[in-house]
Amino acid sequence: MSTTVTSKGQVTIPKAVRDLLGITPGSQVDFRRAEDGSIVLARTDKKKHVSRFEKLRGHAGAGLDTDAIMALTRGE
Template sequence: MASTLTSKGQVTVPKAVRDLLGIGPGSKVDFTRAPDGSVVLVRADDQNHVSLFAQLRGHAGKGLDTDAILALTRGEP
């Protein structure tokens, strides 16, 4: 993925990268230099970023047990 640097030194972070890092408007990012000389963009406001899966886990409320699901699929009351 490539972005173009503006005359003000700004660059647009591609959506796929923003989604991966979980960042949006107002998020803090940090640029670190890796041992191989490359520069790495990391989320600075939450170094222990929790995955989207972990954030959503347990938010569906109380689920149905197996017997209830089978009864629903069979059309039983």
């Protein structure tokens, strides 16, 4: 993957890299020089990337059984 540097020295991190590292708006990243001279991009904030599916976990409500959940989803 490659990207172009703007006149201000800015680059866009490719979506595949952002997705892999869980980089979202507001994430902090660090550029480090490896022993072989290459530059490594690493995420420095400790926020864990949460997938859209993980965000939905546990939202059925406490103490509801399957029948009650099905009734809620059907609008009964």
